[in-house]
Amino acid sequence: MKNNVLFLQGNEACVEGALYAGLDFFAGYPITPSTEIAELLSYRLPATGRKFIQMEDELSSMCAIVGASLTGKKVMTATSGPGFSLKQEAIGFAVMTETPCVIVNIQRGGPSTGLPTSGSQGDVMQARWGTHGEHAIIVLTASNNQDVFAMTVEAFNLSETFRTPVVLLFDEVVAHTREKLTMPEPGEINVVDRLHTSVPKGTDYHPYLPREDGRLPMSDFGGVHRYNVTGLAHDMWGFPSTNPTIVYDLMRHLVDKIQGHTKEITRIKEFFVEDAECLLISYGASARTALHVVENRRERGEKLGLLELQTLWPFPADVVKKRCASIDCVVVVEMNMGQILHEVKRVIHDGDKVFLANKIDGTFIAPTDILDILRIIQGKGA
Amino acid sequence: MAVKDYIRERFFPHLWCPGCGHGIVMGAMIRAIEKLGIQKSDIVVVSGIGCSSRICGYLDFHTLHTLHGRALAFATGLKLSRPELTLLVPMGDGDAFAIGGNHLIHAARRNIDLTAIIMNNNIYGMTGGQSSPSTGYGDLATTAPYGNIDPSFDPVNLVLGAGASFVARTTTYHVTSMINILEKAITHKGFSVVEVLSQCPTYYGRKNRLATAVDMMNFYKNRTTPIGSKDKEKNPDLIERGIFIQEERPEYCAEYAKLIEKARSQ
Numbered sequence A: 001m002k003n004n005v006l007f008l009q010g011n012e013a014c015v016e017g018a019l020y021a022g023l024d025f026f027a028g029y030p031i032t033p034s035t036e037i038a039e040l041l042s043y044r045l046p047a048t049g050r051k052f053i054q055m056e057d058e059l060s061s062m063c064a065i066v067g068a069s070l071t072g073k074k075v076m077t078a079t080s081g082p083g084f085s086l087k088q089e090a091i092g093f094a095v096m097t098e099t100p101c102v103i104v105n106i107q108r109g110g111p112s113t114g115l116p117t118s119g120s121q122g123d124v125m126q127a128r129w130g131t132h133g134e135h136a137i138i139v140l141t142a143s144n145n146q147d148v149f150a151m152t153v154e155a156f157n158l159s160e161t162f163r164t165p166v167v168l169l170f171d172e173v174v175a176h177t178r179e180k181l182t183m184p185e186p187g188e189i190n191v192v193d194r195l196h197t198s199v200p201k202g203t204d205y206h207p208y209l210p211r212e213d214g215r216l217p218m219s220d221f222g223g224v225h226r227y228n229v230t231g232l233a234h235d236m237w238g239f240p241s242t243n244p245t246i247v248y249d250l251m252r253h254l255v256d257k258i259q260g261h262t263k264e265i266t267r268i269k270e271f272f273v274e275d276a277e278c279l280l281i282s283y284g285a286s287a288r289t290a291l292h293v294v295e296n297r298r299e300r301g302e303k304l305g306l307l308e309l310q311t312l313w314p315f316p317a318d319v320v321k322k323r324c325a326s327i328d329c330v331v332v333v334e335m336n337m338g339q340i341l342h343e344v345k346r347v348i349h350d351g352d353k354v355f356l357a358n359k360i361d362g363t364f365i366a367p368t369d370i371l372d373i374l375r376i377i378q379g380k381g382a
Numbered sequence B: 001m002a003v004k005d006y007i008r009e010r011f012f013p014h015l016w017c018p019g020c021g022h023g024i025v026m027g028a029m030i031r032a033i034e035k036l037g038i039q040k041s042d043i044v045v046v047s048g049i050g051c052s053s054r055i056c057g058y059l060d061f062h063t064l065h066t067l068h069g070r071a072l073a074f075a076t077g078l079k080l081s082r083p084e085l086t087l088l089v090p091m092g093d094g095d096a097f098a099i100g101g102n103h104l105i106h107a108a109r110r111n112i113d114l115t116a117i118i119m120n121n122n123i124y125g126m127t128g129g130q131s132s133p134s135t136g137y138g139d140l141a142t143t144a145p146y147g148n149i150d151p152s153f154d155p156v157n158l159v160l161g162a163g164a165s166f167v168a169r170t171t172t173y174h175v176t177s178m179i180n181i182l183e184k185a186i187t188h189k190g191f192s193v194v195e196v197l198s199q200c201p202t203y204y205g206r207k208n209r210l211a212t213a214v215d216m217m218n219f220y221k222n223r224t225t226p227i228g229s230k231d232k233e234k235n236p237d238l239i240e241r242g243i244f245i246q247e248e249r250p251e252y253c254a255e256y257a258k259l260i261e262k263a264r265s266q
């Protein structure tokens, strides 16, 4: 297996994961700190007969992947902060038209141009609510190269299963950290392919009529079924409709197909949680620091645990609630001003025992940032 | 096949106002495709937002009704992943020249094999008559109540400058020539732009003393002239119609196929 061990950046691990999952088409636009993903794919995709295109802007990159996805291709784009803002309208289009696609956002310091080369986790809420209108979306993250790879494969799988855009919300620290990646063998991780309709030519195909299990088998553009795809509210034919019953059913379907499968979509990692008295909840790069603190304190006999979230949206409320039930204090560790903190407080109904250890100045969150908070909680002073 | 075999009757009546030019353009598109004998399942229509973009849903092809201004970006992704399909991109003037201007010039630069059919009615129809980048100097619009002072684009020169390899202009009055031009544009390997002057009697017409569709079509008849005609020499204000350029140049998807060969051999 030695040959399968690579030493690379998080951005490269993401590329490897995407190729493993069967990426066919990538469109992007240069932006720090995600550019390596586009650069690498411009090299790798054509060499296997697949397509890479550098578009004229962020908006068109997002639009181009949706167009390509409708021909049956697995598609991805990658960006960062400002580019993620620019893509939002077209992400909403993918939500509304139920077009599978993967969007990588390597978070950097914001708002605006902010800190282009610094890590941040400031886009958690934007990933959830960035596009206008009521909707649901899947957002995954990871704290190390092995998990970046695995979550990238998961992103494609979930996007095909639920016919939805999936956001890979990584951050600059993870994206640019060089470390080991053990390449899984083909078949080692499950890869979900597109679900195609079995409706034969000449029989009416209803592109937006969910099956009993809520899934919508697709037909490729260029195939035997010709149908309409629109960002307007639409009926089972994909034709615009303002009929309240049709609109209601569509809205419920769009949200329920994701919120109703939260358990299936939830990916978490737990460290020393069984007997923990105090629990850190973290994700992405921050979880690296959190894990370091937990391991360190365990050596001293402190009953500290870590719940690392890999699915951020739909928020794994049940898991968090269950894990926090018998815990004395919870510290959310993140590089923003408390975006996941609010979610945790919301779901455990005991906000007084939830604290925040964070960093917002562009530097990476350090063990002392967490230890200082723990000392205050334990009444040891700052 | 009859025209009705190309439309989705289920979705009629259409939403266009009486006298609107867009139905004429849709009819011409169908006739051009019928003449060319392209199979319905080999055609994809991608549109943006606006009255013109609604053509998409009525046609029995693969149809993708997208975002305001972004039709060409969606179409680029679609075409590049399935180059064997024929792509038609109906757009409006606001859609193509304002919010989607960037995609227009870059599609032209790449010379990707798409046919952009830009229905220019010099106004935003769907939102109720606001001025667009092709509203004339002094024209009235709901956002130009004192008369428009913004100079307009010259769409033909815009896309010529950006590298389009097929550029033509026609009008809803000249239907036979429109069908002919569309046939050539669709057959052309590369980015084709066909500007169709298409009347909006409801907003542009009413506000600018051309209250009926007939007035507007007479305007197209009397104020346009074939490219290089004698009339144009006498009256430089006449708008030229016809094919401005039709040139073989490397097409993007064909170039991409070569790039793949190169990448594979390295």
Ligand code: SF4
Binding pocket: B015, B016, B017, B019, B020, B021, B022, B051, B052, B121, B125, B126, B199, B200, B201, B202, B203
């Ligand atoms: S508003 Fe103008 S462009 Fe729109 S349908 Fe009516 S006439 Fe046609």
